[in-house]
Amino acid sequence: MRTDLISSRENPKIKYACSLRDSEKQRAAEGLFFAEGPKLCLELAKSCTPRAAYATEAALRKHPELAALDPAPVTPPVAEKLAGTKTSQGAFVLFEIPTPPPDTLATARRLLALEGVQDPGNVGTLLRSAAAFGFDAVLLGPGCAAPFSPKTLRSSMGAAGRLPVLHTGDLPASLRVLRERGVTCLAAALYRSRPLEQAGTDFPGGLCVVIGSEGQGLQDATVQACDAAVRIPMTDRVESLNAGVAGSVLLWHFRGV
Template sequence: MDEKITSRDNPKVKYACKLADSPGFRRSEGRFFAEGRKLCPELARGAALEQLFYTAAAAQKCPELAGLPGQHFLVEEHVAQKLAGVPAPQGVFGVFRTPQHTLDEVRRGGRYLALERVQDPGNVGTLIRSAAAFGFDGVILSEGCASPYAPKTLRASMGAAVRVPVIETGPLPPALARLRQLGIRCLAAALEHSEPLGPVPAEHPAGVCVVVGSEGQGLEGDTIAACDAAVRIPMTDRVESLNAGIAGSILLWHFREVEV
C-alpha cells in the first residue's frame, strides 16, 4: 500500500517544493520536480522517476499511475495545493533524476540548436519541443538561459527535455568552436550581414547548428563572430521581430531532419 502524506510540512514535500523553486538546488541534487497527469508519465519514459505524489482523485482518473516506477505517495488535497505550481493542480507530481549530457556527445553530421541567454522558460521549452519534433540531435544552452528543468519550462516542452539531449554550458563561443572543429556549420540568427533563410541550403554533410538569442538582446557580437554565417527569416515590415520561440521554430523547421 502506498505511503500516505497528510502534512504539508512532510520532509519529502518540502524537498520537492525546493526542487521546484531553486535552480541551484536542482543542480546540486541532480534532480528536478514536475507536475501533471500527462507530463509525469511522459517524463518517466526518459528520466528516472524516483518519487511520485498523487491525490486519490488523480489515482482514480489515471489508474496507469500505479504502473510507474519509484516510490509512490498518496497525498491529501491540501498537500497537493502546496506542491502545485498552477492555480488548478492536476494532483500528480514527480521527482526525477536529471539526465546528464555534455558537449562530448556532439557528433559530426548532427543537427543542433544553441540558445544564448533566452531567459523566458516558455520560449526555452517551446524550442526544446520543436527541436525534438524536427529531428534535432541536441540543444545547447548558454549560461543565462532559463533552466530546462524548471516547472514552467517542462510544461512548455511537454516532456521533450528528456527526449532530446539538453547540454548546459557556459559562454557559447567556446562551445561553437568545438562544433566547428567537427565541421558542423554554425548559423547565427541575426539581421546584420545575414542571408535570407530561403536560399540557405538545409543540408550540410558535416551537420548544422542553429544559434538563437533572446528577442530583446539578440546574440552577442562574439557569438555571431564564432559562427560560419548569419541567417534571417524574410518577413514584412508590419512587425520588427518574432519572439525567440517562434523564430527558432521556423529555423528548426527549415533545417529539419524529417520530411513533412
C-alpha cells in the first residue's frame, strides 16, 4: 500500500480531479473522466485505463481489491471534497475516455441512437440497457447528457466503458449513412407509427433504434431519416413513458434480432 497520504483538500491533484468531475469541457479536452465508488471504479477498470486513483483507508479495508488500482491514500476530509458530499464512498479514479474503433459506424449491426435526451439518469439507463441486451454501439446526437459525467456513470453502472459511444452533430445524416449500408432505422414516435408488435424481427442488414427527448421527442428531420416509426402500446392511464423506460422496452423487444 502506498504511504504518500494526501491530507490537504487544496492538494493540486485533488483540485484537478474535482475540476474533471465538474467540467464536461475539461473532460473532453483532457480525454479523462472521474468515477466514484468502489463497485463502479472496479467495474470500469475492466474496460477503461485508469490514470490516477485515490482511496481512504476504510475503503481499502472494505474493498481490498482496490489495491490493484494503486490508489493514493486520502483522508476522510479529502474524500469528502472529491465526492462533493459528506457521504463519500471513499474510492475515486480518473480513467481515460475510451476511443471507439474508427469503423464502428460502418460495422456495427445493432445500434441505439439518442437525440436530445438531456437527463443523465435516462442516458445512463439506456446505455446500461443497450449493453444488457447485446447492442453493439450507441450514437449520441445533439442535446444528450454526457455519457461520462458522474451522474450518467452512476446510472449506467459503467456500461459506457463496455460498448462504443459515438457522437454526431447531425443525427439524420448519420442515420442516412446507416441506411445506405442496409441498417434499418426505427424511430420511437407516435405520428404515423405502427405498434411495436408489427415492427417485425427480420433485419438482415442490422437495426438502429432511435429515441428522442423526454419532452419533445424526435425532430421531424430525424423521423424522416428513419425507415419507419414505432410506438409502444399502452393503456390510457399514462400519457407517456420517459426516455429511459421506453428505450429499454424497445431494446429488450429487439434483443434477439
